[in-house]
Amino acid sequence: MTREDTVRLAREDFRKRRRSRWLRRLRPWLLLLVVLGVLATCCYAVFFSSWLAARQVRVAGLDGLSRSRVVATARVPLGTPLARVDLGAVRARVARIPSVRAVDVSRSWPHTVRIAVTERVPVAVIDRGHGLQALDRAGVTFGHFSHPPAGLPLVRSSSGARADALAEAGKVAASLPPEVLRRVDHVDVATVDRIELRLHDGRTVMWGSAAQSAAKAEVLDVLLRRRHVQLIDVSVPGRPTTR
Known part of the structure; x- marks a missing residue:
């Protein structure tokens, strides 16, 4: 080399x-x-991009509510990239529907917004000047009825009854066993601890608050067998009184 x-x-x-x-x-x-x-x-x-855009809305948990109402209220911006959809805003809009107790909104990739609704459960009906409405155990009113639905007691409240008194009345109505509920014509509410049951036979039951409702129902079942009694006070179930 x-x-x-x-x-x-x-x-x-x-x-x-x-x-x-x-x-x-x-x-x-x-x-x-x-x-x-x-x-x-x-x-x-x-x-x-539009590759992962929101294209459909799925709604779960409906009973009395219609899907069309939930979707219309949610106003999900279809066509917007799914990652940019404001789930909090959608949740807030659906939560404003009176009969909705809770709502969860989530993304389901690649193109779906899922809305899971928990509806309020009516335990009574009430008329506060807007026609008959449902009342849940939290004292929230929602919906409208032309006639009282079967199985739900009517709640009557004084004009000065506060929201906490209505909530207590809702708890009382929800706690009444079927054998007592069948006898109730309506429930009168004045304050949290002044709730009375007016029975179909004209008798009055002073119930008090929703505390110890199970014990009150047991005592009431016994006292109702006394036909001559017109006023029954079970507000303190350990010391009931009658007249």
Whole structure:
């Protein structure tokens, strides 16, 4: 091998080593560029493109409410990227429906907003100047009835009855066993601890608050067998009185 060949080979070897060092230094930057490119593509796909847009609404847990009302109230912005749909705003709008007790809103990839509704359960009906409405055990009124539905007692409240008194009346109505509920014409509410049952036969039961309702119902079942009694006080079930 001539000297020229040796020099040429040495130069080629030097260029290879220099290129190899340059590639080793460049490799992390190339990898970073690839990662950034993938992240940018994913970010665009999730937050800005129509590839993962909200296209449908699924509603679960309905009983008395209609799906159309929930969807119309929710106002889910279909066509918006699913990741950018404001679930809190959707939840707040659906929660404003009077008969909704609780609501959960979530994303179901790739194109669905799920709304899970828990409806209020009526335990009585009440008329506070707006027609007959349902009353739940929290004292919240909702819905409207043209006639009192079977199985739900009518609650009558004084004009000054507060929300906590209505809530207590709801708890009382929810706690009444069927054998007592069948006898009740309506429930009178004045305050939290002044709740009375008016029976179909004209007798009055002073119930008090919702505390110890199970014990009160047991005592009442015994006292109702006394036909001559017109007023029964079970507000303190351990010391009932009659007149």
